[in-house]
Amino acid sequence: MIKVQEQDFDIGAELASLTDGNTSVGGLGCFVGLVRDMANEEQISSMTLEHYPGMTEKQLAALEAEARDRWTLLDVLIIHRYGRLEPGDRIVLVGTTSAHREAALESCHFLIDWLKTKAPFWKLEESDTGESWVAARDSDDDAADRWSDTATQSEQKKV
Amino acid sequence: MIKVQEQDFDIGAELASLTDGNTSVGGLGCFVGLVRDMANEEQISSMTLEHYPGMTEKQLAALEAEARDRWTLLDVLIIHRYGRLEPGDRIVLVGTTSAHREAALESCHFLIDWLKTKAPFWKLEESDTGESWVAARDSDDDAADRWSDTATQSEQKKV
């Protein structure tokens, strides 16, 4: 399930929706990204996330489909916020469930790595020295590329 | 922080304790293990976790220390239950926070892999055909060993 929203989310309630009543779940992998107070050694007062409505939902749905194709998953949840956020605010949640822990953990890691470079969001940081757009990082490209040449890293891959 | 307990835990409240009020956190990695209703193609009615009081806490604290040594982490939480559980019940929670997502995700994966083979728990499953002790799996040994020969897999390693 994909949710692109301005409002905050409740981690406990969202994760419960992935597991409650489904006794096939052996493992839940989860990642939550938050706004840090520091970037490039500058104090950040806010971060505004711009996105491409319509395309964002399509891209995230495509990422979910890719993860379900690579691993045997019971459920996938991606929540991504947009708008003005402050340090400590939640930005993104990725949750995956599977019968087995490796599939849940790896697919969660995969999804957040691909989100970084394939989801149409742009971040504008505000600090004492003004506003600046967050630049894409080579290390994020590398992390995303890591998943390109190998279907999965473990023996849990879908056959 | 290590918690070894018989009672259930609230995922949302536990994870909030890792992030609330700490604006240095950029990423939270989390894994929750649950009792599955099936094992070896048999329907499971309950799973009873036996552990070694005293040693369990020591071993989990040693795992936390090892993770903090390998990655730059802001916080680590491991909750492991014991006693009689039923399908759908939560068994274990691992949560890690860091400024950066790779450290949070990798350390979380590391901790659950090592927990499998280094935390003194034993599982007794009950099914229609009686009770049986869960055997250690070679794949769990392999998963744990994977972390032995390399400090971390990413460029985020602590220096």
Next chain:
Amino acid sequence: MQLLYFGWVRTKIGSGRETLDPPAEITDVRSLVEWLKQRGDGYQEALQDLETIRVAVNQEMVDLDALVSPSDEIALFPPMTGG
């Protein structure tokens, strides 16, 4: 043709969305971008380094050789920074 701009492409051009009618010889992304660069300093500055420009046609990522037509929704933006 619907044009959408995001991130610093938007702030340099000074607009997030506009409807334009490029001449008939503009049939692919590359020629569209060159044509846009003639529209003013903001466009010139935003689009000068094609290495840093990403393009979506009708919400699908494409490369510079992709074809464009008057009914398309075309978005130009910097590398994405989601997550």
Next chain:
Amino acid sequence: MQLLYFGWVRTKIGSGRETLDPPAEITDVRSLVEWLKQRGDGYQEALQDLETIRVAVNQEMVDLDALVSPSDEIALFPPMTGG
């Protein structure tokens, strides 16, 4: 000497904890296990395959050559299955 048994080692021996006084020549884990195996069929069955037995002395994992003394807490158990 405090002896603790867990998992199927416990269920085969039929007890989770006992206090024993091994003879003075029992000074390491290996000789202790051999001595325990003489105590009955349950012990014999539980401890017959040393490959599957894990040992902790005073709550630290050790191998079969580790020394033991009368004041130690010694635990014998199958491979752990945490998580």
